[in-house]
Structures are given as structure tokens and as C-alpha cells.
Amino acid sequence: MIEHDFHNIEKLSWALVIMFIVGVVIISGGVLFLGGVELFQFLKVSLIQALGLGMAITAMLFFALRLVWRLKAAPMGISMIFFAIGISLFVSVSVGRLYALQYPVYVESFGPGSGPGLPMKNVISFFQHIDQFAHIEDIARDPSDVPPPITVLDPTPVTATLLSEMSASGTLAVVDEDAAPEEGGQIRELHLETTEVLSELAPGITFNYWTFNNTVPGPLFRVREGDIVRVTITNNASSLHHHNVDFHAATGPGGGGAVTMVAPGETKTFTFKALNPGLFVYHCATPNMAVHMAHGMYGMILVEPKDGLPAVDKEFYVMQGEIFTTGAIGRRGLQAFDAKKMMLGNPTYITFNGRPDGVVNKMKAEVGDKIRMYVGNGGVVHNSSFHVVGEIFDTVYPEASIGGAEFKNVQTTNVPAGGATIVEFTVDYPGTYVLVDHALMRTDKGAWGTIEVTGPADPTIYEGDFTKTSGSGH
Numbered sequence: 001m002i003e004h005d006f007h008n009i010e011k012l013s014w015a016l017v018i019m020f021i022v023g024v025v026i027i028s029g030g031v032l033f034l035g036g037v038e039l040f041q042f043l044k045v046s047l048i049q050a051l052g053l054g055m056a057i058t059a060m061l062f063f064a065l066r067l068v069w070r071l072k073a074a075p076m077g078i079s080m081i082f083f084a085i086g087i088s089l090f091v092s093v094s095v096g097r098l099y100a101l102q103y104p105v106y107v108e109s110f111g112p113g114s115g116p117g118l119p120m121k122n123v124i125s126f127f128q129h130i131d132q133f134a135h136i137e138d139i140a141r142d143p144s145d146v147p148p149p150i151t152v153l154d155p156t157p158v159t160a161t162l163l164s165e166m167s168a169s170g171t172l173a174v175v176d177e178d179a180a181p182e183e184g185g186q187i188r189e190l191h192l193e194t195t196e197v198l199s200e201l202a203p204g205i206t207f208n209y210w211t212f213n214n215t216v217p218g219p220l221f222r223v224r225e226g227d228i229v230r231v232t233i234t235n236n237a238s239s240l241h242h243h244n245v246d247f248h249a250a251t252g253p254g255g256g257g258a259v260t261m262v263a264p265g266e267t268k269t270f271t272f273k274a275l276n277p278g279l280f281v282y283h284c285a286t287p288n289m290a291v292h293m294a295h296g297m298y299g300m301i302l303v304e305p306k307d308g309l310p311a312v313d314k315e316f317y318v319m320q321g322e323i324f325t326t327g328a329i330g331r332r333g334l335q336a337f338d339a340k341k342m343m344l345g346n347p348t349y350i351t352f353n354g355r356p357d358g359v360v361n362k363m364k365a366e367v368g369d370k371i372r373m374y375v376g377n378g379g380v381v382h383n384s385s386f387h388v389v390g391e392i393f394d395t396v397y398p399e400a401s402i403g404g405a406e407f408k409n410v411q412t413t414n415v416p417a418g419g420a421t422i423v424e425f426t427v428d429y430p431g432t433y434v435l436v437d438h439a440l441m442r443t444d445k446g447a448w449g450t451i452e453v454t455g456p457a458d459p460t461i462y463e464g465d466f467t468k469t470s471g472s473g474h
């Protein structure tokens with residue numbers, strides 16, 4: 001009888017060990033089969049934690065079974081199991097699922113549309129197609145890439161033929177005088193391509209950006225109040241997700257979002273009339289909207305007032321954004337999007353033009369230049385406290401309002417999430433001017449850039465000893 005029990009328990013305990021080994025082989029093989037070494041790398045932390053948990057449970061059961069047999073004391077073994085389960089319950093109730101095991105599918109939310117966790121099938125699909133994703137050398141949009149002011153009208157004349165063609169192609173809802181641009185206005189054709197690409201956000205740190213036209217932010221468009229704006233959006237065939245575009249400059253449900261949802265490979269067009277002047281954000285509004293924006297899907301359109309804006313010497317385009325990665329700040333390698341960090345409102349990186357140092361050493365001006373900056377915020381959590389160190393904004397168009405009251409002599413101005421500002425200042429003294437989100441901790445996450453100003457120094461404006469002092473300043 002004792003011999004018989006021994007054999008049973010001996011067999012059972014070794015069966016446990018074999019089950020564990022088989023489990024490890026099946027899970028590892030499954031991961032390799034579905035997404036190759038890249039998926040394995042990606043899930044490394046979760047797999048190691050799951051392995052640890054599996055080892056602990058197997059060892060516990062193994063030990064308990066042997067205890068039952070050796071001491072002939074079933075209660076001992078059962079109390080061991082109770083003890084282990086009790087500890088697990090205690091930990092799981094207070095901590096919940098282990099952090100690494102939560103990613104990416106278990107984040108619940110209550111917004112419109114789907115939640116922020118990326119579906120596992122998309123994660124697997126990403127690794128299956130990883131070789132097809134374009135590698136972008138520099139994801140940061142050049143802040144100097146600003147289209148010229150609309151002084152000469154667009155050569156595309158508005159004719160009755162063009163309007164009826166647009167109507168026939170379904171790109172213009174109504175053909176009558178109301179749909180025509182206002183006097184002096186034009187039809188503006190804007191082209192957007194949504195892409196999902198790989199690019200380094202810092203040396204050695206790669207992120208899967210989703211973009212408009214392969215940069216973050218997307219292009220700055222320039223139209224005039226009263227223009228008809230015709231937007232054509234194409235979703236690159238290599239995309240894994242649907243995308244669309246919501247123009248804050250458009251008046252109508254969804255700002256275009258409802259009529260521009262494009263599947264991979266698809267193209268759609270929509271038309272709106274630029275009724276209000278101002279600097280407006282556009283962004284992808286495909287559910288989960290915040291997830292799409294946190295991958296880089298935002299840009300701006302300037303609707304100039306009918307008389308244009310005053311002439312300046314230099315114009316720059318900067319957009320703040322937020323990136324949430326599963327790895328801590330500075331962690332190398334391919335970084336996955338972290339839905340939980342986004343829900344907690346804690347970006348790993350806060351960027352100007354898509355990555356830390358996205359607008360460092362890219363903006364140049366001469367002493368005496370009047371500078372205008374178009375500053376937007378594609379962030380999904382934080383408002384920005386925009387400031388240029390060593391400068392005072394002569395004029396701020398608050399919240400990018402054009403035609404309302406302008407602010408004069410401002411140090412720091414607010415840029416709401418999904419909003420913008422326009423600031424103007426004349427640079428009076430040469431040197432490097434640092435722009436920041438003056439919630440200054442964010443500069444450590446990447447929210448800063450520079451403007452280099454060259455020219456003669458006027459000691460009546462600024463004078464001091466520029467020789468460096470020793471020491472780090474801490």
C-alpha cells in the first residue's frame with residue numbers, strides 16, 4: 001500500500017516537472033513561431049516573469065507532494081499549498097497583475113471606441129512584418145520648414161467646371177455659390193499620407209511612430225480665410241491600423257474625422273471651408289484617439305486672415321508631443337508603446353518635433369530679426385508653458401487666436417493640449433536661445449530646443465562676463 005502510494009506520488013511529482021518543461025517549450029516555440037526573435041525580445045520581461053512564476057508554482061507543488069508522501073501527512077502538504085495561495089492572493093489584491101504581465105491587452109478604459117491597449121494580434125502582426133516598415137532617418141520635422149505667406153494667390157482658379165468636377169467625384173458636398181471660396185479665396189489641395197514607421201527617438205532607442213507624411217509633426221499647411229480646403233488622405237499600404245484626420249480648422253462633425261477613415265492602402269478626400277482665421281491643430285482621431293496622437297499623428301494648419309499676418313523675418317514651426325514607452329527613459333532598443341503609462345498621464349518623453357533634440361541646432365536667425373513661432377501641442381496629457389529663455393514675447397496671439405486681443409510683453413504662454421499659440425519676438429542680442437516647456441522637469445524628458453542668433457553684440461542691451469566658471473553648478 002505504501003509502495004503503491006509512493007509510486008503514484010513519485011510519478012505525479014515528476015509529471016509536474018515534465019509539464020513545466022513542456023509548457024516552457026510550447027510557449028517559447030509559440031512566441032518564436034508567431035513573431036520570431038523580435039517578438040521574443042519584445043516580450044522578454046513578461047516571459048521571464050512568467051517563467052519565474054511557473055518555476056515557483058512547480059517547485060511548490062513538487063515539494064508539497066513529497067511532503068505528503070514522506071511524512072504521511074496530507075495536512076502538511078495542503079497547508080503548504082494554502083500558504084502559497086494565501087501569499088499570492090495577498091500580493092495580487094494589493095498590487096494587481098504584475099506590471100510587465102499587464103502589457104498590452106489588459107488596460108480597461110471608458111472612452112468612445114476601443115481602449116488604449118494595443119490588440120495582441122496587432123503586436124504579433126507588427127513583428128511578423130517588422131522588415132516591411134520604413135526606417136526614417138530623422139523623424140523630427142524641420143522647424144524651419146514653413147510655407148511662405150500667401151501673398152500671391154494660388155494659381156488654381158475656381159471655375160464652375162472645377163466645382164462641378166469636385167461634385168461629381170464626391171469631394172464637394174454642395175455645388176452652389178456657398179461652396180465656392182470667398183472673393184479672393186482659392187481651392188487649396190492638401191495631401192496627407194499616414195504611415196507607420198520605425199525611427200530613433202534618441203541614439204539606440206527605436207520607436208514605432210505613426211505619422212502624417214513621415215515626420216512628427218506632419219507638415220504645416222497654410223491657407224487663407226474663406227478658402228475651400230480639399231484634403232486627400234492616403235493610408236500607406238504597409239500600415240497595420242486605420243487612420244483619419246480631424247482638422248480643428250474645419251466646421252462639421254468630427255472635423256473631417258467621420259469622413260476620412262482610411263484602411264491600409266485606401267484614399268479618401270474631404271472638403272471644408274476655412275471659416276475662421278487662426279492656427280489650428282489637425283490630428284488622427286481614430287479610436288483610440290490618444291494612442292494615435294501619442295504615436296505622433298498631429299500637425300497644424302495656419303488659416304491666414306484675409307489681410308494676412310504682419311511681415312516678419314523668420315517663421316518657425318514647433319509642436320510639443322508625448323511618448324509613452326514600456327522601457328524607462330533612456331532604455332535602449334525597440335521601445336513598445338505603454339498604454340498604462342498613458343492612462344496614468346506619465347509620458348516617458350516629452351518632445352519638440354517628435355524626439356528629444358528634435359529642434360536643437362535647427363533654427364537660425366540674425367540679430368534684429370523679427371521671429372514668429374507657430375507652436376502647437378499634440379500632447380494627450382499636459383498643457384505646455386512655452387517660454388524662450390532670455391527673450392520676451394513682444395506679441396502673443398493667445399491660444400493662437402487671430403483677430404482677437406493680442407497680449408504684449410509676455411514671458412511664458414500657455415499651449416493647451418490640442419491647441420496652439422503664435423508668438424513674435426525680435427532677437428536683439430547674439431547667442432543661443434533655449435526654448436522650453438517651463439514646467440522644467442519636462443526638459444529632462446526632452447522638451448527643449450535652441451535658436452542660434454548671430455550678429456553684433458550691443459552692450460547697451462546686455463553685458464556680462466561670458467567666461468565659464470568651473471564646477472558643474474550642483
Ligand SMILES: [Cu+2]
Pocket residue numbers: 210242243244284285286292297
Ligand atoms: Cu491614426
